[in-house]
Amino acid sequence: xxGWAEVLVGPVDAVAPRLLGGLLTHGGVTVxxxxxxxxxxADDPASxxxxxxxxxxxxxxxxxxxxxxxxxxxxxxxxxxxCGPDGxxxxxxxxxxEVVAGERVARERRGGRxxxxxxxxxxxxxxxxxxxxxxxxxxxxxxxxxxxTPVPEAAVAxxxxxxxxxxxxxxxxxxxxxxxxxxxxxxxxxxxxx
DNA sequence: CTGGGGATTGCCT
DNA sequence: GGCAATCCCCAGC
Numbered sequence: 001x002x003g004w005a006e007v008l009v010g011p012v013d014a015v016a017p018r019l020l021g022g023l024l025t026h027g028g029v030t031v032x033x034x035x036x037x038x039x040x041x042a043d044d045p046a047s048x049x050x051x052x053x054x055x056x057x058x059x060x061x062x063x064x065x066x067x068x069x070x071x072x073x074x075x076x077x078x079x080x081x082x083c084g085p086d087g088x089x090x091x092x093x094x095x096x097x098e099v100v101a102g103e104r105v106a107r108e109r110r111g112g113r114x115x116x117x118x119x120x121x122x123x124x125x126x127x128x129x130x131x132x133x134x135x136x137x138x139x140x141x142x143x144x145x146x147x148x149t150p151v152p153e154a155a156v157a158x159x160x161x162x163x164x165x166x167x168x169x170x171x172x173x174x175x176x177x178x179x180x181x182x183x184x185x186x187x188x189x190x191x192x193x194x
Numbered sequence: 195c196t197g198g199g200g201a202t203t204g205c206c207t
Numbered sequence: 208g209g210c211a212a213t214c215c216c217c218a219g220c
Contacts, residue, residue, distance in 0.1 A: 037201070046201070048216095056216060073202050074213025080201085093201055123202055163201055186202085189209095 004146045008064040009084035012038040016092045017156050017174040019081060022146040024097065027130025029106045031097035031119050035175035035182045037161050039080070041089035046164040049089035059137045060089040065144070069126070069136040076123035079131050081140065095122045095162065095173070098181045105130075116180045151176065165190035 007018050016038035024031050039047040041060070048057045048070065059068045064084035068091050072078050080091035097119040099106045106118045106128040119125040126132075157177040160168050165188040175182045 039201075048201075051217085054217075070201080071215060073200065074215075076202050078201065095201090121202070161201070165200085188201090190200090 004144065005063075005065040005084075005141075007146055008081065012040045012083050012090035012092065013172050015083045015090070016172065017153075017158075018146065018150050019092055019094075020156060020174060020176055021151045022144060023100070024094070024129065024140075024144050025101070026135070026143055027102075027105070029102035029109075029129050030100050031125060031129060032100050033094060033097045034179045035096035035173070037093040037095055038172040038174070039091050039093065040172075041091075044170075045166040046161065046170075047089070047091070049091075053089075057089070060091050061087055062137070065140050067131070067135055067138040067140060067143075069131060069133060069138075071133065072123065077126045077132050078122040079126045079129070079135070081144065093122055094125055096120045096175070096181050096183045097125050098179070099128060120181050121183045159185065160187075162186055163188045168192070 008015055016036050019033050019036050022033045041047055041049045049060045053061050059066055060082055063086045064082050066082045068080040068082050070078055080093050083090040099118045107114050109127050110118055119128045155177055157175050158171045159173050160171055161173045168191045
């Protein structure tokens with residue numbers, strides 16, 4: 001059994017930062033993850049799993065180490081890594097990464113954009129990797145490679161999640177401090193004012 | 195069956 | 208900073 005799946009079991013806010021620096025490969029492109037966001041299943045009002053299992057979020061309720069893919073704003077696909085334990089319905093949204101292999105393919109998918117813009121933002125990262133609806137539920141064995149030694153805690157920054165209109169006070173966005181590929185923070189237009 | 199809204203992005207002023 | 212694009216999801220009737 002893949003040892004890395006063990007890393008995905010635990011409190012999702014502890015699991016999420018462990019993905020930073022990990023390598024995700026799909027469609028001929030490899031991305032080094034630089035920014036992620038944690039969603040805590042049924043307990044998290046911002047999670048797609050908050051209102052229980054549906055056809056869309058069913059993968060979240062399954063075993064860890066699989067890809068949860070959803071369609072957003074009528075045009076974008078976004079990807080999560082499902083975390084455990086089985087039935088917990090926690091997931092980590094992949095928000096940004098650095099393309100470290102397959103840059104030529106990634107650039108074609110991203111309409112000529114390059115450099116830090118290739119996989120900056122969850123929909124951009126997903127597009128660069130060529131992930132769409134068909135990859136919902138994909139077993140990440142052989143796709144996701146986590147480093148044996150996590151990045152130093154001091155290199156990880158935390159902050160509020162991007163775009164969510166509820167539970168905006170929960171600092172469950174994690175990114176590599178000072179990394180140029182990290183997406184710009186955008187508060188949800190529907191989030192309550194302070 | 196229907197309608198409001200969304201874990202976004204990129205182009206506009 | 209504002210906002211349109213675009214369609215699937217799901218809560219509610």
